[in-house]
Amino acid sequence: MAIAGIDLGTTNSLIALWTDSGPELVENALGDTLTPSAVSIAEDGAVLVGRAAADRLVTHPDRSVASFKRWMGSSAGARLAGRFYRAEELSALVLRSLKEDAEARTGGAIAEAVISVPAYFSDPQRKATLDAARLAGIAVERLVNEPTAAALAHGLDSVEEGRFLILDLGGGTFDVSLLHKFEGVMEVRASAGDAHLGGDDFRDALVALIARRHDVDPDKLARADLARLMREAERIKHALSAQNSAAYEIALADETRSGEIGRADFEEAAQPLLRRLRAPIERAVADARVDPQTIDQVVLVGGATRMPMARALVARLFGRFPLAHPRPDHVIALGAAAQAGLKARHAALADVVMTDVCPFTLGISVRDPTAPDQRTMSPLIERNAIVPISRSGRYYTVADNQAAIVIEVFQGENLRPAQNIKIGELRMPVPLAPAGREGVEVRFTYDVNGALEVEVLGETSGQRERRVFRNEANLSAEELDKRFLALAEIKAPPRDQAENRALIARAERLYAESLGAQREHIKRLLSEFEIALANQQLRDVATLRDRFAADLDGFERNWPTL
């Protein structure tokens, strides 16, 4: 029985297994460790996940979707080939593909899995993630905060003790954690993050920049054009990490537009995003009550930290150069696997103790003493308190003959509860009395699994009211069962076909992106390959596939980056 950690990312997802020698990444059917978080429905009804689906975003935008992690916890979704898929279902398809990869590797089922979520994921978003796991048929008991996973992976990696600040800028989220490693204890001192800031936003800034230059409205573009534009922007973004300027050439609305974008242009367009990077870093450092000078290492993980401007920003803030992690894309999955190993009490981790924090403030809404018509937050569990934790407070009636005290539970950092996220409420009847005479004791208990238990005790009545706000499903049990069955019907193509499928999708994408003679060449290769596939000539297919892939590689290398 395998123990697995899953990084369900905005752009890429990974699965790692915890083995006796440490965490190990699992390769998918194509031999990659990164599986793009994209889903596409093929014409024959099969569902494609990963590279093939990411390529089909360009050629079949109405049948493909990506970046759905951003919809988690809302009812948003995508309509693909005539059926509506919620974000949970799309994530479940990705999870299922990862699970199959892991099972193909170990030959057995996955016993224990931990999925990572951004620290600032709210309660409904966490629940949606658990729903997705359930839909994929994976039993997940624990979610781990991404900054914690990154800290754990880094902490296990590095021999030294000390304080590490780990910055994880992924495809869709930004997470910061401060890890203090001493005497074999890994203590997450603080974590903070922005659940809507990542590489995708930088790409969108580029899309907006290009669109503005050529005077087109990205909202009014055809889906295929927009997909192509996004892909081009993604390519430019990557190119600008290595060079000072990148050229582009793209057909938009039947017109070829070309130009060049310099690093400075990109930085200017991304300025508002860079500003948002600073706040979580500052929060984490301030919450941990650590002098920035005493931080031993600043470690960058996550694919988007390859951007020079992100590195420069960190260097400016700390007055020194950060350490780039050698495997920025893999850290979260490795950390999640380590967390799974910890949870399963794996022998290799017997000496390691890790403590985590609750990344947000939990409190209740009370009347503001300075402005009686306003409400204000009364925090019970302050953010970045070490969990598990239990705290209580006393609250009194504010009106004469008040019949009940309503305890509204909020999560968030704003002084005004209205700007925070409401988790739920409890009602405790109290005997009629003058204002301030009757009161209740409220106790919040937050456990390591992220479940919040609220207990209210009436002071005079001695009446007790308890409610556990835990990671329950957003969808009802029947709904989940129904969707589970519906998803089980959608078949993924057999694993041995995955490579062929991906190759065809890639060729189709290149066909759509290229012009003239190249186009003809790709078309010829593609039809040759498809004929061989149809004839089931396995040996031909294998040799043809290699040649085909080599040709496509050649095309892509000579792409307009020239």
Add this chain to the structure above:
Amino acid sequence: MSPWDALGVAPTTDVRAILRAYAEKLRITRPEDDPVAFQRLVEAREFALSWRPAPVEDGQEAKTRDDVAPPEAKRDATEPEPSPESSARRPPPRWRAPTSTPSRPPDRRDEAPPRWRAPVAAPIGPERNETPPPAKAREAAGDEGLLATFGTRLAERAAATDASFRDLAAWRTVLDLADALSLAEREAARGELAALLAERLPEPARDAQRLDSDLIALVDRLDQDFDLVRVANDAKRLPEGPRRALLADWLAACAAERAMAKRRAGGRRAYRLPTGLPLIPPADRQPALGRVDLITIYEAEARGQKLNLRLAWRGAWTAVFFPSAVGAARDAPLLGLAALGLEVCAFVVALAAGDHFSEAGADAVGRAEAAAALAIVVGARLAAISLWPIFAVRRASARVRRADRAGYSTAAGRRPILSRRLNAHPFFGVLAVLAASVDLLAGVTALTIFLAAFDLAK
């Protein structure tokens, strides 16, 4: 059990010894296994780390220890706390203006921690970066320079007239520096800025239609750059009181504005659920409409608990009996009027059918008219059942949008627009009752005549 017993060490200020003892105890007190004991252990450690032995000669030790800490912090450092409970509740050190910071060489950092740092944090482990890299040293030399420049520019802003104060362009000088400051400097700068804003921002008039948009833009931009929310909500850094609440209110208004801008960008769809039903149940509209917070809550609840379906069900049932009253009461006046017209029409037709009765029963015309009357009545109900959500949603979202446009930054600003709804007028209450009686009368008449005409009453 005293905290020292919990840790298993004698009272000490040696941070490493405390952490070592904590780590040892932690191995037998795992957080998953015994949360209560674990919490006790963590609290014991926090207490131990902040503990300082009572000074033999008052003042002298504190002087050598830290000559720049504010008096409050000094008292914390010298008075041992009786229990971890009260150490958690200790009055926080007040935020102090950073301009008084004396310059000090970077290697003395553990003797003189910055003001905003709690006294517990002292470096453990091998001393690193003993000699800072050259780039660092250069910056250290410029450190005070940058912060001082920031202070001067901020002072310029503080001295500005009201008109110039609210001009975002004039703040360029301050914002330009935001990027160049290092983490520690920004921490100080943020406090200074928050204090200035809390001092200078005017009290928002509670009944104002909208807050000053220039100021909103200014506060929003400064918040983006300096993350002011954190200071405004932190009693340790801005003294509790009306000025802090004021800053928090301005920041909340900015957040509301941002949320509304997002909603407007989402267009019409933002006010409707995917099922096409209204975002907010009619019963709760009066207090709810136009308030971002409530809309969000309802959105979440409606999605999670299928509140919308229950509401639709209730509306549909009411429409079976009182189609035109549903229109009047549920924000669909046109639908109400149409249904009322149909009901009156059915009533007239039913009465006309009554003229065609004789002792033998109704003749062909009478029967036809009776059937027509019943058909109209049924038609009106079917129309009301299927159409009311569409009308109600349209009106509700139009009103929320109008409120967004006209004064979204204060609840008071939204209220007048939102209360200007048709059915908020008492007249509509009367109308609903009248419509309900017409509905009932027409329905009963049409049914009776129909039964009589076809001899079904037996």
